[in-house]
Amino acid sequence: MGIHQYFQSLSDLENIYRCPGKFKYQEHSVAEHSFKVTSIAQFFGHVEEQAGNKVDWRALYERALNHDYSELFIGDIKTPVKYATAELRAMLSEVEESMTQNFIEREIPAQFQEIYRHLLKEGKDETLEGRILAIADKVDLLYESFGEIQKGNPEPVFVEIYSEALATIYQYRDMASVKYFLAEILPDMLREKSIRTTDLPKLTTDIRENAIKKTN
Amino acid sequence: MGIHQYFQSLSDLENIYRCPGKFKYQEHSVAEHSFKVTSIAQFFGHVEEQAGNKVDWRALYERALNHDYSELFIGDIKTPVKYATAELRAMLSEVEESMTQNFIEREIPAQFQEIYRHLLKEGKDETLEGRILAIADKVDLLYESFGEIQKGNPEPVFVEIYSEALATIYQYRDMASVKYFLAEILPDMLREKSIRTTDLPKLTTDIRENAIKKTN
Amino acid sequence: MGIHQYFQSLSDLENIYRCPGKFKYQEHSVAEHSFKVTSIAQFFGHVEEQAGNKVDWRALYERALNHDYSELFIGDIKTPVKYATAELRAMLSEVEESMTQNFIEREIPAQFQEIYRHLLKEGKDETLEGRILAIADKVDLLYESFGEIQKGNPEPVFVEIYSEALATIYQYRDMASVKYFLAEILPDMLREKSIRTTDLPKLTTDIRENAIKKTN
Amino acid sequence: MGIHQYFQSLSDLENIYRCPGKFKYQEHSVAEHSFKVTSIAQFFGHVEEQAGNKVDWRALYERALNHDYSELFIGDIKTPVKYATAELRAMLSEVEESMTQNFIEREIPAQFQEIYRHLLKEGKDETLEGRILAIADKVDLLYESFGEIQKGNPEPVFVEIYSEALATIYQYRDMASVKYFLAEILPDMLREKSIRTTDLPKLTTDIRENAIKKTN
Amino acid sequence: MGIHQYFQSLSDLENIYRCPGKFKYQEHSVAEHSFKVTSIAQFFGHVEEQAGNKVDWRALYERALNHDYSELFIGDIKTPVKYATAELRAMLSEVEESMTQNFIEREIPAQFQEIYRHLLKEGKDETLEGRILAIADKVDLLYESFGEIQKGNPEPVFVEIYSEALATIYQYRDMASVKYFLAEILPDMLREKSIRTTDLPKLTTDIRENAIKKTN
């Protein structure tokens, strides 16, 4: 028991790869994903601040940095959504939550347990920081699937992930950071030479129109 | 939908690695594990046959070959047993079972669904073939953990896995194949030069004595 | 000497990669190939059975599971066929056979030598099970080369392998399982989005016509 | 030019490995290191806060997260310190700084340049947050070298790195977080079974005594 | 100190990968690059000899084999030339040179120091052997970038590397070996099936015309 165990567990997150069971040209560990999501959330925080919104920076960094720590317990298993019902996913989420609580009680010294209960709790909620985390997580997922599509990965799952991630981002399109993403970043992404001849530009337009239609 | 999907899914089992989230010197994919378990079960079948027992070879190969196919759906997540209660494990097992049924209905053509329901069902039961599978699965797990310990892997989880696997094998020690394993194979394993100075010989003796005590 | 050596040798088959010396996006070990060939043979066995043919299941599993074990001795070296004459290939085959016999005599205990002489002998012959193994082996090779072509591998060797594998499959086109493969599985394979714009559909047609012509 | 380039560059940090040119059992990318350093700094921040010190959390996260971003430009080349004089190291540092400034001017849109000049500047200084970053960076380096020593890496460079990292940590031993590290975490580390028979416990004592002597 | 250190350092060159920090389908170590450059230089030497030029073979092999040994000290960091000014590159070159001299003095026994000062000095100069090394180094770089482009790598840096390498080769187009390369080898390269539909044939023509224009 002790912080030594916690420090070593950070290294175990380097051994868990995202989207297991599918061929990928480039692997991403959960540790790497966490770094990128935090960096993306940091950028979006600045966009929100320039748009006049108040950002609780400590909360933003805390949520982003720790949001996938509990993948340590059951790994990254959300991928084959095709075969998972909402009920199944709820069960898996409950399992993960229980294991995280077990871990804190067994490994974290008493004086820090309250802190880690706070740090490792679900960070996506209706606060500005919770919403920034939600979109930063999806933007990194979008980049991961984009990277595979761009390199020529024929697995249809990456087009599904791209679509699902982008559709979720559109749900937050009233946020200043999402507006910036849609206006400035996404077009640059789709202008990449290897993408112009794929279905991605058309698919992106469809997703946008679909998102707009749903809310009218 | 179709067998093309099934054939491609066999290749996805090459992308799922056993015991994820722990540093290992040598990775083993679920496809490789399945090959080795079937080869080990084949050997144990011959030992049982030489001991005068009747082996249903078709059933033995079927069970061994397909026993981990459903890891395709939630991956190999049974490792961190330390933090999982029996209830949690039961839930995960139920999730896996549901996903397998979903898969068969969606991907396997109607004329083969009954066959794959049979092939992909849990193969470990009280029949001779079910018991041979149970020990072949544990013997390969024992070899996997042994291989890491022998190469100097400091993660205590591999000693835990070795102990748990061996204790389970001892529960089947009335079987001819387990007798052969304990008398002929395990001693050779422990005689490996790199092992003689570790705790493994002593630990092995403790596990045996413990197993015997329990049943007296 | 002993079964411990044999069990450890199974793990060495995880360290031998197919088609060495060529760049590949995805590696396949001989252990993984053996798992897939056995799973494919299992499916084809069911097709034959549904077509009214009697399958000796034990023989089928035995042949498929063990068919490449002897690659342990000289590795997977059949690839650069371009520079190998029939005579050279016969010599290599003879070397492999001799090494397998040496292995059995030195490592397998006397009471099991006869069994392993049977299990490790060449499994491809004119029996139904021998023919199913021959096509299952080629189907997995076809999938391996298809996977590389689909991912964009520019090495012409993979088109050569695809062609050679498919031409061999066509030679068995009177079998129920090959009929199912050609009618149901191959078309799904060629309908994969990344394939429709390659030469593969045309090439496949040419190979079929060539195969039919030869026998008329 | 644009944030799309910046987001993609985060992924390049997954392709830069620490301590290049030396055999390692486990590789760590700069992205992974950044994640771990930020998580370690987060823990140390809480120790400082419990000790009654005021932590500027935003500054702490900012410094830790971004502290190695500029390795994008010349990679992780600080390792072979044995052959590098102070002057050479100063030159390399200057090169890195210039390249970072070039990058901001060319790739970051004008409205965010000031922010990224702030985020990517050297974060180690005499503030509490600067000192926490300095020790968190060394603690992760200590864990990296410890991991190699524990796995049996014979390269003497890892003992050198361990020593240098620990000696630096001792220089900050008046800090509450370092006190906690030395009293609670380091002893757990040295109690790891694979370490007790190495030179590390003795070496650690020597480094401590040397550190104390220097300041008296 | 001693040749044992030097022999072991050769193995460290297997752990330094070229063009770090960019996604690649195929990695090339500095050891592998050195082998290929020497083999390419050997071929070009024969072309020069057939053209009637006198080749100092010992000098040619010496220069090619050892030309990147000093990457041992600061790694392969020349890639992000985009952000490096001429002054910065000169500084890095100076750092490398100093470290090499330090290495020779500390590790190479006195009786061989003069020899290694000669072997490890910069090999590209105006002699025939120096010029052959310069083009062999660029030809291997051209093949490395060509390999990535051919496999579908979307990173624009590989087109930049291809262009820069080819433009440099054109500067030496009065040499018999470059003439052979441009007339016989480059056209075969561009005739590769996966290349004919890319920008490479047009780009290659542009680079040639540009090269010719510059010198008129």
Added chain:
Amino acid sequence: MGIHQYFQSLSDLENIYRCPGKFKYQEHSVAEHSFKVTSIAQFFGHVEEQAGNKVDWRALYERALNHDYSELFIGDIKTPVKYATAELRAMLSEVEESMTQNFIEREIPAQFQEIYRHLLKEGKDETLEGRILAIADKVDLLYESFGEIQKGNPEPVFVEIYSEALATIYQYRDMASVKYFLAEILPDMLREKSIRTTDLPKLTTDIRENAIKKTN
């Protein structure tokens, strides 16, 4: 046909790994081995020259650089010598030789065929350069097996390789370069901290005594 094929084949040597089918901590490609053998031969050439012997440098570099090119055709399959008789090894050697001749005729342009027949012929003979190649090849093999033993590889094959390589080196112990190796390099190797407690120092003494005995 053409030199483009030959240049690309150099890259295939990066995809052939030495000693396939055995677990290794560190892989070495045939390209990397060729680089190291040439560098080692270069050093030994200088020792011979300092000892007053005349070295044909061109011949030495030619032989060392190209000595394993023909592994392109059947791979590195000499390892499992345990199961191979002298006759089998002679057959494999003959196969390799035939394939090399086939390659030269098909791929190398006529004007260079004579040169490549010379370059790719067996380089180990009774000339000084042939003997230097023989020992340089064994010294690199010794270092490869030493590296695995030093890292804790439990496979007995690496002790066998070490022993066989060293015994061969002793056969050449009248050469100045071998004398230097035995007096200056080997002792440094055995003084490595991780080696002092293994059987290697004792084994090395036995091999030496055995070698001396044989010739008396």
